[in-house]
Amino acid sequence: MSTDRDHQVLVVGAGPVGLMTALCLAERGVKVRILEKEWRPTLHSFALALHPESLRTLEEFGLAHDLTKMGRKLEKVAFYEAGDRLGEIDYAALHSAHPYLLVLPQSTLETALEEKLRHHKVQVEWNHQALAFHQDSQGVQVEIAELEKVSLGYPIARSEWAIRRKSTVNVDYVVAADGYRSMTRQSLGIRYADYGHAQTFFVFEFPYAGEMPAEMRIVLGKGHTSVFWPIEGGRGRWSFEVDMSETETPGIDQFRKLLKERAPWFSPAPESIYWSTLIRFDRRLAVNCGEGRVWLAGDAVHATGPVGIQSMNVGLREAGLIARNLASSLQGGGEGGLAGYESSCRTEWHELLGVEGGPTADAQAPSWVQKDPGRIIPCIPGSGEDLGRLLSQIGMQYKPRAASSS
Template structure:
């Protein structure tokens, strides 16, 4: 495994692991290790301003993990790396993939090892420079290299911007409020706002901003957002732990790869962060690809299973991104739900069949 960064994520970022992800992590004994570090969330409450409109239960489908686990992405990635190390799989940090040359029976990567170089006197400044370049021949390549994926660009695959950007101010802080084990999604007519309770008495609030709005990330600004958009949230915090402004886009790669080079995660899709669908779907993709590659390389299975992977994932993401009439208004849903059905779709912490079950509780049915 190669990554151009020098270490795992340093912040929370995506903070929710879906039940399906926990089931996958159970295969490598990680679920039981992670659960005590996080917070279990058993329902999603949908609000309109101060009005509580609907509750979606996450435990209706049963299963071994009838909850979403709130765990900072940084803690999750660290645990993954430790588990890889224990299995003698090394993550080569500071290694950038410079070139991908696919051939009929193998793929050659050109790798650049990055190293720190400090220059200047009396004011020194440090930058990462290429220390050594070398080729590596592989049977297959999985590009899980994020939204600006070099792998996707090397394959010359389009990454259409589907519109519907979401600009969010994100704040994490400690709170003495006794928050129940639920994520609260406030779907106001003009903005979406989300409260995630976290472990250790912390919580994360995300507030949608008007497009291209440069927002201050101060305590004062947080108080004003809470007072106007969630006046029921008390007491107001007196210290911030972390804050950020992030823009989320909706994008889908033209395809999920071809031949011996395949994509997983943000390299192939982007969506709103509210339901943490992108990272969790990425885990499913990495799992499916790893299993399929194993079957092709070890058991001599037909390459068709890789093409099937691409077809399945494109179909699922077209559903998730509401492309075409995939979420028609429903007679059994309330007018409030129907009006917000596309926003609700991206706000529920699930994908695939689990998402269908959650939408069903609101009388919605995802086609496709």
């Protein structure tokens, strides 16, 4: 396979993790190309906050300051059970440059990353999909389709995506951050293994007329978890875990009923909603993070519940790790670092998903923590060493085995 090529790495997927991967590579002088099959950036998103660790990473690229001005800082996470406040976690204990969560639309983060990429003369190629990969010891040949919408149907008009043209490119490596339904992962035949039961949530975004609290609030109910996020623009967001049998999009009456049952302390009562939806979240981990010269990152590798926003935030760190290892390999450093990336990624997610290792509760931990410590872990918006420091405030211990590798 020819090594005479315009780009060294192809990134598939222009969500936060794909954009971060491309930016980390470009900053290291790697010639990178990034594709996204969708025709525009995200408008609605469920990942709405950045962990302190993610902000430190973004600071390396000069992005944290401006993003912080566009978001809402939350300094605490409070835990409730119906009408009782059980305890809280204070981010000030991190003694970090960013001792808070930053509530920020995913689309805002993506726009900032995309603009930074333009400084390196890297443009996201929207409406482009990687169709097939053929690799050998020298590189990867990728078949790419440029997509367009075509009008179909009579007498009722409709539109579908169609392939406008195809092309083939040769690159040294591919990084696929193409999400939960990753076509790249499927094409490699990598199994996306289940680790625990799926969760279904009703999500409501609504006008919030009260004074915005500087904290995220988690309600630990019997067999269900609910979470409130204060967000910018006088809005709030509630997510309620519900029975898997639910199939209909909920309305305002259901919203009020759930609030009365699970968070009777919440006020003022919402009078309307901007939007609502029902969404399912799985707990999964790919059995491999890649094969040969094609590697996976972000939701293509792992999926978990939405409360702690761990999948996207840990994925941002993975982007930096795989970019460093690829840059090293391209500069003659060998491919040993890629094996380290896989080991680090899988070790951390085994802990976060409760497969092995992970946090434990002290004998002095409050009863609500001791009752089910495994339930607490995916609720905490934190990762890496920060997660251990945050958990220690409620009587839990965690020292990530993968931290030194990441």
